[in-house]
Amino acid sequence: EAKFTPKEANGSITLDFTCNATGLEGKEVVVFEKLFKDGKMVTSHADINDKGQTVKFVNPEVKTTALNKVDGSKELEATVSVTIQDKVEYKDLIVGKEYVVKGKLMDKATNKPLQVDGKEVTSETTFTAKEKDGSVMLDFTFNASALEGKEVVVFEDVYQNDVLVATHADIQDKGQTVRFKSKPEQPKSEQPKPEQPSKQPEKPVQPQPEQPKVVEQPVKEKPIVKAVEPAPKKLEHTLPTTGGKAENPYWMWIGGVVMLLGGLVAIRAYRTNKKANE
Numbered sequence: 001e002a003k004f005t006p007k008e009a010n011g012s013i014t015l016d017f018t019c020n021a022t023g024l025e026g027k028e029v030v031v032f033e034k035l036f037k038d039g040k041m042v043t044s045h046a047d048i049n050d051k052g053q054t055v056k057f058v059n060p061e062v063k064t065t066a067l068n069k070v071d072g073s074k075e076l077e078a079t080v081s082v083t084i085q086d087k088v089e090y091k092d093l094i095v096g097k098e099y100v101v102k103g104k105l106m107d108k109a110t111n112k113p114l115q116v117d118g119k120e121v122t123s124e125t126t127f128t129a130k131e132k133d134g135s136v137m138l139d140f141t142f143n144a145s146a147l148e149g150k151e152v153v154v155f156e157d158v159y160q161n162d163v164l165v166a167t168h169a170d171i172q173d174k175g176q177t178v179r180f181k182s183k184p185e186q187p188k189s190e191q192p193k194p195e196q197p198s199k200q201p202e203k204p205v206q207p208q209p210e211q212p213k214v215v216e217q218p219v220k221e222k223p224i225v226k227a228v229e230p231a232p233k234k235l236e237h238t239l240p241t242t243g244g245k246a247e248n249p250y251w252m253w254i255g256g257v258v259m260l261l262g263g264l265v266a267i268r269a270y271r272t273n274k275k276a277n278e
Helices: 249-277
Strands: 028-030 033-037 040-045 054-056 061-068 082-091 098-107 122-128 134-142 151-160 163-168 177-180
Touching: 061 151, 061 163, 061 177, 082 098, 082 151, 098 134, 122 134, 134 151
Parallel strands: none
Antiparallel strands: 028 054, 033 040, 061 082, 082 134, 098 122, 098 151, 151 163, 151 177
C-alpha cells in the first residue's frame, strides 16, 4: 500500500509488490486495488480477466546442441586447437531484456569440469531477447591434444540481472556431448628375419652297380697223396747161398726210383684233371 495526496484530479501512483516467486514459473497473477479516504473505500479495481492487471511469471527453458564447428559433426580430432560450437536454444524469455549465457565443458567420465592446463574451459556471451523463443551461439576454443578418446558435455546457465533464470546440465544428454577421436593404433613393425642360407639341393644318390655275386664253389678236398716211402733196405748178406747166385742190389734201387717217378706222374695227372674240371 501507499499513501499519497493528489496534486491533480487525474494522476497515478506506483505500487511495488516484492515477493518470493520461487515455484511460480509459468503462472499468471492479477493485481486487485482498492482506494481509501479517511478509512472508507471510495473505489476499487478487481477484474480477474483484466490483462492490464495481469502479469505472468515466465518459465525460461534452455537446451543446447554441441558440434564440431569445422564440419558440424559430433567428433573432433584431438589437436592443439579445436572449437566446439554450442547452439543455445531458449524459450519463454522476456522480449527486450538483456541476458547472459555462460557455458563450461564437463568431463563425462568424471562428471567434473574439464581441466586443460589446470583451468576450466568456459565461454559466455550477452544478448538481448528479440523474441521470447530463439537461440544464440557459444564457442569453446581450446587445446585438446590430451583428450584422445574422451567425451565432453556442455553445461549452460542463463542469467538476467545476475539472477539465474535457466540452466541445462545433463551429463547424459547426447545433444550436449561431443567426442574426441582416439589415435589409430600403429601396427607393430616386425623385425625382418635374417635370411636363411638357401639349402643346397641334395645330390642325387647315384645307384651303385651291383657287384656280381660270387658263387663260392665248394672246395673239393684234395686227396692227400703220401709219397711212397722207399721200403727199408733189408740187410742182406751178399754171401752167395749154397747152390745159387747172389741178388744184385742195384736192381732194387732202380725199382724204387721207378715207383717214385710213377707216384709223381700220378699226382700231376690228378692236378691237371682237376683244373680241367674247374
